[in-house]
Amino acid sequence: MDRRASGGVEDPLARFELTFLLGMGFQLLLNEFSRRLAEAGYAELRPVHGMAFQALRGHGATSSELAERLGVTKQAAGQLVKELEQRGYVRREAHPAGGRRRLVVLTDAAVRHLEVAGGILRELEAEAAQRAGRDDLDALRGELARLIHGMTGEALPPLRPVW
Amino acid sequence: MDRRASGGVEDPLARFELTFLLGMGFQLLLNEFSRRLAEAGYAELRPVHGMAFQALRGHGATSSELAERLGVTKQAAGQLVKELEQRGYVRREAHPAGGRRRLVVLTDAAVRHLEVAGGILRELEAEAAQRAGRDDLDALRGELARLIHGMTGEALPPLRPVW
DNA sequence: CCCCGCGAGTAAAGATGCTTTACTAGCGAA
DNA sequence: TTCGCTAGTAAAGCATCTTTACTCGCGGGG
Numbered sequence: 001m002d003r004r005a006s007g008g009v010e011d012p013l014a015r016f017e018l019t020f021l022l023g024m025g026f027q028l029l030l031n032e033f034s035r036r037l038a039e040a041g042y043a044e045l046r047p048v049h050g051m052a053f054q055a056l057r058g059h060g061a062t063s064s065e066l067a068e069r070l071g072v073t074k075q076a077a078g079q080l081v082k083e084l085e086q087r088g089y090v091r092r093e094a095h096p097a098g099g100r101r102r103l104v105v106l107t108d109a110a111v112r113h114l115e116v117a118g119g120i121l122r123e124l125e126a127e128a129a130q131r132a133g134r135d136d137l138d139a140l141r142g143e144l145a146r147l148i149h150g151m152t153g154e155a156l157p158p159l160r161p162v163w
Numbered sequence: 164m165d166r167r168a169s170g171g172v173e174d175p176l177a178r179f180e181l182t183f184l185l186g187m188g189f190q191l192l193l194n195e196f197s198r199r200l201a202e203a204g205y206a207e208l209r210p211v212h213g214m215a216f217q218a219l220r221g222h223g224a225t226s227s228e229l230a231e232r233l234g235v236t237k238q239a240a241g242q243l244v245k246e247l248e249q250r251g252y253v254r255r256e257a258h259p260a261g262g263r264r265r266l267v268v269l270t271d272a273a274v275r276h277l278e279v280a281g282g283i284l285r286e287l288e289a290e291a292a293q294r295a296g297r298d299d300l301d302a303l304r305g306e307l308a309r310l311i312h313g314m315t316g317e318a319l320p321p322l323r324p325v326w
Numbered sequence: 327c328c329c330c331g332c333g334a335g336t337a338a339a340g341a342t343g344c345t346t347t348a349c350t351a352g353c354g355a356a
Numbered sequence: 357t358t359c360g361c362t363a364g365t366a367a368a369g370c371a372t373c374t375t376t377a378c379t380c381g382c383g384g385g386g
Binding site for chain 4: 062063064074075078095099100101102
C-alpha cells in the first residue's frame with residue numbers, strides 16, 4: 001500500500017511550506033527530548049545548556065569562544081558559565097595562553113549529561129525509524145544534510161534557542 | 164556520482180542527531196525568510212505575527228481562541244492583538260455570539276503580508292529544490308510529514324517561537 | 327427576579343534571558 | 357611607557373512571556 005495519498009483524502013501537511021514542516025518536526029522532537037531529559041533528573045538544564053556542553057566538549061574553551069559558538073554575546077555566555085559552574089557542570093581553569101583568559105572545561109557531571117542526552121536523542125531517532133522505516137529515516141537525514149550544505153557551504157550554523 | 168560519502172571524507176553532518184539536523188535546517192530557512200521579509204518592508208513583524216495571521220485567516224477568532232492556537236496565554240495573545248491592531252493588521256469586530264467576545268479579523272494589509280510571506284517561503288523551497296532536485300525535496304516533504312504524523316496522530320502541533 | 331457563576335477580556339506585576347553600554351585587567355608591541 | 361587589543365565583568369535596559377488578580381456580560385437555578 002502506497003503511503004502517499006493517491007486518490008484518497010489529501011494530507012493537510014502537504015499544504016504546509018517546507019519551513020513549517022521543519023519547524024513542526026523540530027519542535028515535536030525537541031519537546032519530547034526535553035520531557036525525557038527532565039524525567040531523567042535534568043529538569044534544571046535547558047537546551048542551551050546542552051548546546052554549551054557540546055561546544056565545550058573535548059578541550060574546553062574560553063567564555064568568548066563559547067559565546068561565538070553559541071551565537072550570543074560574551075556576557076550571555078559568561079552568565080551561562082557562572083550558572084553551570086555553580087551547579088557543578090563546568091570548572092574554570094588557568095588558560096595556558098595566560099592573560100585574563102580562563103579555560104572553561106566540563107566536569108564529569110556534564111559528561112554524564114551529554115551521554116544521557118545523546119542516548120535520548122538516539123532513542124527518539126530509533127523510535128521514528130521504527131515507525132517510518134530505517135531506510136526512509138536515512139534518506140531524511142541525507143536530504144536534510146544536503147539542504148543544510150546547500151545553504152551554508154561547509155560551515156555549520158550555530159543553533160540558537162530562539163527564533 | 165553517488166551523493167553519499169562512499170569511501171571519501173565523511174560528512175560531519177552524518178554525526179549529528181536527527182533533532183539537530185532538523186533544528187539547523189529550520190533555523191537556516193527561517194533566518195533567510197526573516198531577512199527577505201524585512202527587505203520586503205516587514206521588519207516590524209516577527210515570525211509569531213505571521214503565525215497569528217495564519218491562525219486568524221478565514222473567519223478570524225477571539226483572542227482566547229488565538230491564544231490556544233498559538234499555545235500562549237490569553238494575555239499574551241491579547242497583547243499581540245493590540246499591537247497588530249495599532250499597526251493596522253487586524254480589526255476587532257462585534258462577535259456574533261455576543262457576550263464580551265470580540266472577533267479579531269485580518270485587514271487587507273495582513274492578507275497582503277500573508278501573500279508576500281507565502282511567496283518568500285515558496286521561493287526558498289524552489290531554490291532548495293534547484294540545488295537538491297525536485298524529487299529529493301518532495302521526498303523530504305513526505306518524510307517530514309510521516310515523522311510529524313507519527314508523533315502527533317492527526318492533530319497538528321502549535322509552532323511556538325521559542326525552544 | 328436576582329444573584330451566582332462562568333468564560334472573555336484586561337491590567338499590573340514578576341520572571342526570564344537576552345543585549346547594550348560601559349567599565350577593568352593583563353599583555354605585547356611601537 | 358603608553359597605546360591598544362582582547363578577555364572578562366558589571367549594571368542597566370529591553371522584549372516577551374507568565375502569574376495573579378480584577379472587571380464585564382450573560383444565562384440559568386433558586
